[in-house]
Amino acid sequence: MIQVKDKTFKSYITQSAIEKRVMEMGKAITNDYDGKNPVIIGVLNGAYMFLADLSKFIGIPAEVSFIKISSYQGETSTGKVKKMLGLDTDLQDRHVLIVEDIVDTGLSMVHLLGQIYEKNPASVKTVTLLHKPEALQHKVPLDYVGFEIPNKFVVGYGLDYDGYGRNISEIYQLTT
Numbered sequence: 001m002i003q004v005k006d007k008t009f010k011s012y013i014t015q016s017a018i019e020k021r022v023m024e025m026g027k028a029i030t031n032d033y034d035g036k037n038p039v040i041i042g043v044l045n046g047a048y049m050f051l052a053d054l055s056k057f058i059g060i061p062a063e064v065s066f067i068k069i070s071s072y073q074g075e076t077s078t079g080k081v082k083k084m085l086g087l088d089t090d091l092q093d094r095h096v097l098i099v100e101d102i103v104d105t106g107l108s109m110v111h112l113l114g115q116i117y118e119k120n121p122a123s124v125k126t127v128t129l130l131h132k133p134e135a136l137q138h139k140v141p142l143d144y145v146g147f148e149i150p151n152k153f154v155v156g157y158g159l160d161y162d163g164y165g166r167n168i169s170e171i172y173q174l175t176t
């Protein structure tokens with residue numbers, strides 16, 4: 001058990017299980033993108049640790065970059081709008097891989113895909129370490145998924161609870 005701020009979490013995915021799966025995902029991407037010179041875009045903050053490790057197992061020429069998405073209330077009361085910040089690579093006719101730490105409701109990925117497609121890439125695929133199928137509210141294509149997990153809050157390996165817990169090397173699940 002660990003404590004992050006006021007909440008208690010239990011061990012859920014060990015460091016060795018993460019390492020093994022990240023290596024498999026890197027090898028799969030290496031095979032699928034051989035000769036394609038992809039642009040790999042990590043979504044900050046959560047994906048920083050996953051993409052740092054994943055990129056070491058991608059054994060082909062690839063550009064690695066990061067973007068951030070800002071969320072804010074829209075003018076209507078219908079929820080969040082997410083805008084992409086910081087992309088400095090021309091994606092026209094490029095093969096793009098979007099890398100997330102987690103796809104939960106799918107809202108972030110829906111918005112990202114919309115904004116990436118506007119830049120006329122040759123192809124777009126999605127990579128996520130974690131996916132909560134039960135929480136999905138927006139249908140998004142997920143091409144490389146590390147682990148499907150139940151609809152419970154997790155921290156560690158880049159994922160935070162209120163800004164804390166990202167630097168923990170394993171994934172922990174909220175107790176309750």
Ligand SMILES: O=P(O)(O)OC[C@H]1O[C@H](OP(=O)(O)OP(=O)(O)O)[C@H](O)[C@@H]1O
Pocket residue numbers: 043044045046047100101102103104105106107108109159160
């Ligand atoms: O599928 P969704 O319901 O949209 O949830 C997934 C998003 O939530 C997390 O980001 P968060 O907004 O917590 O920001 P962070 O990456 O900076 O922690 C995660 O990194 C995804 O971007």
Ligand SMILES: Nc1nc2[nH]cnc2c(=O)[nH]1
Pocket residue numbers: 102104105152153154155156159160161
């Ligand atoms: N830390 C964290 N961030 C999330 N964003 C969406 N789902 C989650 C989750 O389970 N944990």
